[in-house]
Amino acid sequence: MKKQIVALMLSVVMVGSFAGCGNNQSVVGGESEEPSSAASASETEKTESGKTEISLLVDVSRDVVGESGYGTGFYTALDDWQKAHPDVEINIEEMDQTSYQTKITALGSSDDMPDLFMLKGSWTKNFVDNGWVQDITEDLDADTQWRDAYIEGAFEYATQDGKIYGVPRESLSTGLIFYNADMWSEIGYDEFPTTWDELLDAVQKFNEKGITAFVMGNKPNWPAESCWLSTLGDRFTGPDWTSSILKGDGAKFTDDTFVAALTAFKELADAGAFNADINSIDDQEQQSVYFNKKAAAVANGTWFIPTVDTTAPEDVKNATKLAVLPSVTGGSENQNTVSGGCVWFTSISNKVQDVAKRELCIDLLKAVTGKQVGDITASYGGVTPWANPEYDTTKVPELYNEYLKLMETTVNVPVYDACMDSGVIETMNQGLQSLLIGEKTPEALAEEIQLEQDQVVME
Amino acid sequence: MKKSKKQYAMKSDIKWGIIICLLPALLIYTYVVVVPIFKAFYLSLYNWSGGAKMSFVGLKNYSILLKDTAFWDSFANNIWITILCVIGQIGIAFIFSALLSARFMKLKSIHRVVAYFPSTISAVVVGFVWMFIFNYDYGLINSLLRAVGLDKLASAWLDNPATIILIVSIPLIWQYIGYYMVIIMAAMTSIDTSIYEVAEIDGASGIQRALKITLPLIKSSLLVATMLCIAGNMKIFDHIYVMTNGGPGTSSMVMALDVYKTTFIKNRFGYASAMSIAILILSLLLVGGVRLLVMRPWKKEEN
Numbered sequence: 035m036k037k038q039i040v041a042l043m044l045s046v047v048m049v050g051s052f053a054g055c056g057n058n059q060s061v062v063g064g065e066s067e068e069p070s071s072a073a074s075a076s077e078t079e080k081t082e083s084g085k086t087e088i089s090l091l092v093d094v095s096r097d098v099v100g101e102s103g104y105g106t107g108f109y110t111a112l113d114d115w116q117k118a119h120p121d122v123e124i125n126i127e128e129m130d131q132t133s134y135q136t137k138i139t140a141l142g143s144s145d146d147m148p149d150l151f152m153l154k155g156s157w158t159k160n161f162v163d164n165g166w167v168q169d170i171t172e173d174l175d176a177d178t179q180w181r182d183a184y185i186e187g188a189f190e191y192a193t194q195d196g197k198i199y200g201v202p203r204e205s206l207s208t209g210l211i212f213y214n215a216d217m218w219s220e221i222g223y224d225e226f227p228t229t230w231d232e233l234l235d236a237v238q239k240f241n242e243k244g245i246t247a248f249v250m251g252n253k254p255n256w257p258a259e260s261c262w263l264s265t266l267g268d269r270f271t272g273p274d275w276t277s278s279i280l281k282g283d284g285a286k287f288t289d290d291t292f293v294a295a296l297t298a299f300k301e302l303a304d305a306g307a308f309n310a311d312i313n314s315i316d317d318q319e320q321q322s323v324y325f326n327k328k329a330a331a332v333a334n335g336t337w338f339i340p341t342v343d344t345t346a347p348e349d350v351k352n353a354t355k356l357a358v359l360p361s362v363t364g365g366s367e368n369q370n371t372v373s374g375g376c377v378w379f380t381s382i383s384n385k386v387q388d389v390a391k392r393e394l395c396i397d398l399l400k401a402v403t404g405k406q407v408g409d410i411t412a413s414y415g416g417v418t419p420w421a422n423p424e425y426d427t428t429k430v431p432e433l434y435n436e437y438l439k440l441m442e443t444t445v446n447v448p449v450y451d452a453c454m455d456s457g458v459i460e461t462m463n464q465g466l467q468s469l470l471i472g473e474k475t476p477e478a479l480a481e482e483i484q485l486e487q488d489q490v491v492m493e
Numbered sequence: 494m495k496k497s498k499k500q501y502a503m504k505s506d507i508k509w510g511i512i513i514c515l516l517p518a519l520l521i522y523t524y525v526v527v528v529p530i531f532k533a534f535y536l537s538l539y540n541w542s543g544g545a546k547m548s549f550v551g552l553k554n555y556s557i558l559l560k561d562t563a564f565w566d567s568f569a570n571n572i573w574i575t576i577l578c579v580i581g582q583i584g585i586a587f588i589f590s591a592l593l594s595a596r597f598m599k600l601k602s603i604h605r606v607v608a609y610f611p612s613t614i615s616a617v618v619v620g621f622v623w624m625f626i627f628n629y630d631y632g633l634i635n636s637l638l639r640a641v642g643l644d645k646l647a648s649a650w651l652d653n654p655a656t657i658i659l660i661v662s663i664p665l666i667w668q669y670i671g672y673y674m675v676i677i678m679a680a681m682t683s684i685d686t687s688i689y690e691v692a693e694i695d696g697a698s699g700i701q702r703a704l705k706i707t708l709p710l711i712k713s714s715l716l717v718a719t720m721l722c723i724a725g726n727m728k729i730f731d732h733i734y735v736m737t738n739g740g741p742g743t744s745s746m747v748m749a750l751d752v753y754k755t756t757f758i759k760n761r762f763g764y765a766s767a768m769s770i771a772i773l774i775l776s777l778l779l780v781g782g783v784r785l786l787v788m789r790p791w792k793k794e795e796n
Binding site: 135136139140142143160161163164165166255256309310311312314315323328329372454459460464465467468471473474 | 542544545546624627628629630648649650651652654737738739740742743744754756757758759760761762775781
């Protein structure tokens with residue numbers, strides 16, 4: 035029965051059409067969300083040919099091989115493992131991240147989890163509570179070489195009550211400023227502004243020249259929060275506030291410090307720092323605006339480093355430099371921070387209980403999170419949680435080396451959408467869209483988010 | 494006596510034949526429509542995040558829903574879109590149908606095909622196409638405006654919360670004009686042409702004929718079209734999902750999209766089920782209410 039539940043719910047949405055006349059003119063895109071073929075794989079332990087079957091669902095497309103460091107590493111490791119295990123049939127399904135998010139939840143609720151899948155830090159609690167993901171603490175403890183090869187704190191968001199549920203795949207910074215140094219020096223800034231006032235001044239100067247200071251493609255609604263607010267919030271609240279929110283012991287979104295962060299963000303938008311179509315273009319389209327020099331800077335994550343290297347026009351590529359958001363007055367102690375950390379993990383489904391199959395899955399998990407992947411990721415300029423990757427430092431994108439240098443002095447602070455409840459995040463993300471176009475006050479938004487947070491704490 | 498018995502037997506055979514023929518359809522309908530509604534109601538009584546853990550909360554989800562302003566805002570958006578679509582889709586479809594049944598019109602079948610064509614395209618494709626048309630930098634509308642020197646009028650169409658409902662309704666209206674045109678034209682062709690001839694002899698103009706003869710005579714078809722339009726707009730999802738994703742903020746959020754987000758992003762399956770049931774009830778009330786208003790059964794009694 036459970037299998038149908040998702041289909042049922044979507045059908046109910048469609049049911050309006052049956053009300054008057056029994057004519058089903060279906061326009062709801064429900065069909066595509068239903069659990070499909072990949073799911074059935076996990077039910078049969080052996081295929082007809084006697085091979086063990088392992089199903090994978092990933093949000094990384096094979097198309098990115100040769101472009102993205104992690105993608106290349108993952109598929110290289112997967113293919114190598116497949117060659118070494120001809121008796122195993124790997125059944126992999128790839129999709130983009132937004133669809134992945136829907137699909138994995140649908141599969142979970144219909145009890146059809148794939149054997150190996152990608153876990154986002156903010157899902158850990160829900161997935162663990164629902165018994166969708168397997169505790170792998172013992173396996174990690176049994177192979178300390180594997181466990182200890184990652185940077186400090188890499189497992190944090192995949193840990194629940196001291197148990198580990200996933201192996202980190204990438205380490206990221208989400209709130210980096212990529213700026214076109216040529217354009218900034220034209221308005222008199224040889225370096226990226228280091229104080230908030232300077233930043234507002236620069237925005238004004240860009241406006242006078244008719245150039246957008248920062249382009250943001252916030253239609254998918256996570257960039258404003260992930261690439262801006264996670265860092266900007268910390269400028270005002272400090273990391274203690276965030277951890278208190280996560281523990282649910284006192285801190286509130288209505289606290290003055292968080293409201294101050296929202297206010298600063300709104301003021302920046304009011305000053306005309308962003309593009310007019312901020313909420314109707316997406317994070318892909320924002321790239322082309324920056325590459326066409328219609329905008330002087332863009333806040334983006336480390337995943338953008340290889341993109342700049344491979345797709346930006348030569349002059350933009352050479353002029354692009356990295357910075358973190360400027361410091362604010364009256365904020366928290368450490369102003370040299372950027373949101374980041376290990377956000378995505380590779381996990382094993384709780385349904386994998388067959389001893390032999392489980393062993394294979396753990397072995398595959400080791401392969402796709404191991405040294406090989408770390409090395410390849412780094413060689414493309416991707417940031418890996420593998421502590422000491424070996425790669426040719428002269429061949430990586432220049433920006434990557436600049437990033438590593440930047441991170442020598444910069445501290446990672448939590449990315450909101452990697453650790454907070456997904457309901458809270460959705461409310462925050464939607465609200466930020468309104469905040470940035472002046473439709474909502476910081477105070478009202480703070481209250482809305484807190485209301486959602488109260489429900490989380492209640493549960 | 495003998496004869497009537499035979500007749501009776503035959504009638505009963507036909508009856509069974511009908512039942513057997515209907516049964517498969519009925520079973521499928523029950524399985525994909527009726528059962529899910531009950532299942533959704535059952536789920537709406539639980540606090541459930543999709544996994545093994547379910548806790549019974551009674552009608553609490555519904556009491557939260559009554560106070561959930563976000564849901565009622567999206568309901569209001571549905572209503573606005575419905576009003577715009579009833580006026581736009583059926584109104585324009587009526588005008589087109591009237592024109593297409595006029596004698597002076599040439600190439601009628603081409604017009605019909607062209608008008609119906611958008612209805613055959615996937616809603617997602619329509620959403621994408623219009624997203625490009627509305628785009629600020631390189632969209633068709635803004636390019637045209639800039640080309641004729643009206644730069645000031647060029648704006649970020651999908652970014653203004655004040656007009657967003659109107660903007661997202663345009664593709665919806667555009668897509669379904671043809672669909673309602675087919676219904677209305679079918680009704681129009683069933684009108685006896687002698688009525689028009691008589692009216693023409695009496696000197697009624699084209700507009701008079703459309704309003705005073707055609708309109709009253711196709712009333713029941715218009716009612717069906719209106720019902721379809723309301724029911725269709727209560728469950729709109731894809732166009733808006735593609736064009737704005739409910740944004741900016743929640744200003745173009747509609748109920749189905751809200752349910753989708755509550756389910757798959759917020760992982761609140763139980764609450765989302767309660768929302769689905771609410772959509773069902775609201776749609777039924779709305780369709781029933783409009784039916785009642787148009788049919789006016791109390792008026793008939795007087796007659």
